Amino acid sequence: MKMKNTDIKNNWTTKELKDIYDLPFNDLLWKAQSVHRKYHNPNEIQISTLMSIKTGGCPEDCKYCSQSIRYDTDINLEKTLPLSDIIKQAKNAKDNGASRFCMGAAWRNLTQSNLAKVKEMVKEVKALGLETCVTLGMLTGTQADELKNVGLDYYNHNLDTSEEYYKKVVTTRTYQDRLDTLQHVRDAGIKVCSGGILGLGEENIDRIELVRVLANLDMHPESVPINRLVRVEGTPYFDNNDVDEFDFIRVIALARIAMPRSFVRLSAGRDTMNDHMQAMCFLAGANSIFYGEELLTTKNSTIEHDQKLLKNLKIKTMPVDDSEILEVEQKKLEDISIAVKNI
Ligand code: SAM
C-alpha cells in the first residue's frame, strides 16, 4: 500500500501554523532543519540574478516601493531596455554562476506590445542555458499561455502579507487580483514564485497568515521569496522599524515546514543582515538567494561578500538542472522542424 506523505499538505489552519511559529526557537529550528534535510541538500543553494528591465513610473501605490509614481524617490526612470542589454547582463550572470535570470518590470499589468518584447527576452535568455523568471504585474490567462509557449520557467508575483493587512499596503489592486494572476500562471503550467515582505508594520499573525495562504494554494509555489523591507527614502514606509531578526528567522522556518519542497529565497534586505543572521536563515531552511550587486533599484550584498560567506559555510551553489538545458535543445529542434515544414 502506498503511504500518504503527511508533510506535504494544503489545508493548514492558522492555529497549526501559529503553534509551530511559537515553538521554543531551538525546537523550531530543529523541526525546520529536519524537514529541510528530507527534501533538499542542506549544503546547497540555488542562486538567481535579478535585472530591472523597466524601471519606475509604476501607477500602483505599494507603500514600500521605490518605483511607484506616487512617491518622490531618488531612482533613475528607465524605459524598457533593449534586448542586447538584457542578453549582456544575462551572460554576465551566468558567468558569475547564476542558474536563473529574473527580469522585473514596474508595470501594473502587461500590454500586448510589452508582451511581445518580453517573449523575445525569455527566448534569448533561455537559449543561454539559464532558467527564466519574469515579474511584470498582473497577467491574463492568455498572456500566461503565451509566456509558457516561449519557454518561461517561473513567474514571480508576491502576496506580500496577509489579506487583511494588504489593504493598508496597497489600495490600487486587491489580494484577489494577486491570487487570480497566480492561478493563471499555474494553469498555464509556469512555475510559481510567490512570497512576501516583512517590515511593512504588520504583526506576526499577518506573517503566519501569508504563509498559510501560500501553503494552502492547490500546489505550493516552487519558489517562495521572503524579503526584508529595504527602506527607501520618499516612500511611506521609510521610517518603519526594522523587523526583529528572530521573528524573521521564524518566518523562514515556518515557510520551510509548511512548504517542504519549495525553494525558500532569502531575498531583498540581505545586505543589512550580518553573516550570522544569514547563516541562521540557511539553517532554518532558506536555500536560495539573489546574487549580484543590485536588486531592482536597491543594493544587494556584493558578489565578493557572498562568495566569502558561502565559502565559510561550505555551501555550494546549484547548477542549472541538466533537464532545463535538454528542454532548450528540444525546443530548438521543434522550432527547426516547424520551420522545415513551413518551407
Ligand atoms: N511590479 C511587479 C509586482 O509588483 O509584482 C514586479 C516588481 S515588484 C518590485 C516585486 C516584489 O518586490 C514586490 O512584490 C515586493 O514583494 C518586492 N519589493 C519591492 N520593493 C521592495 C522593498 N523596498 N523592499 C523589499 N521588497 C520589495
Ligand code: DTB
Ligand atoms: C522578490 O520577491 N524580490 C525581488 C523580486 N521578487 C522581483 C525584488 C526585490 C526588490 C527590492 C527593492 C528594489 O531593489 O527596488
Ligand code: SF4
Ligand atoms: Fe509597481 Fe510592483 Fe512597485 Fe507595486 S511593487 S509599485 S506594482 S513596481
